[in-house]
Amino acid sequence: MTAELGAHETMELHEVITDTVDGINQFELYRPHIKNPQLLSMLDNQIRFMTEEYNNIVQSVTQHTMAQDIPYRGVKNTAPSYGLNNPSPNAPNISPREMDNRDIASGMLGCHKASAKLRMEASLEFADPSLRRTLQQGAINCSEQAFEVWNFMNQQGLYQVPTMKQTTTSTMINSFNTTQMPPMS
16 A cells, blocks of 8 residues: 555545444444344444454554455345335434334444445545555445344334335336447447
8 A cells, every 4th residue: 555645535534434433432322222132232243343444444544554355244145024014103212211222223224324325435536446445345344234234123123115016116127128238349
């Protein structure tokens, strides 16, 4: 890795690192409110991974070394549940004592979604191939963590997936056709 970063790269990197710190801190705030052991285990695993990823980025930037791209290993093959089944109404809490597992999982999901977008967008601004790849892997990791949380929520009935009539879905999906490849010049 080169020792120099452009101004825009430096600003993007600062945003990503700050976002990582904020995510870790946010997740730590959730811990005392969790009642579900599976959610608590997931939160702890994700905090550990986020901390490892944070240390990896900081070390590579401050010591001018190549970052290690560490992939997140979360949920494997799952069968999502589709359709709505009496979804519960949702409203903001008026007290922290009202925070429940749905609130925490939803907050975790939102954090990972926003972080994935931030990292991918930041990667588009990097000339340094090592840091660009690290940020791309970070976006993938956030996506995998988001999916792990989403899967938990879906299994618990906390994130239901609305569907359309099959004819509507088929009509939309089948409204595209393949095309010929342009000739090589």
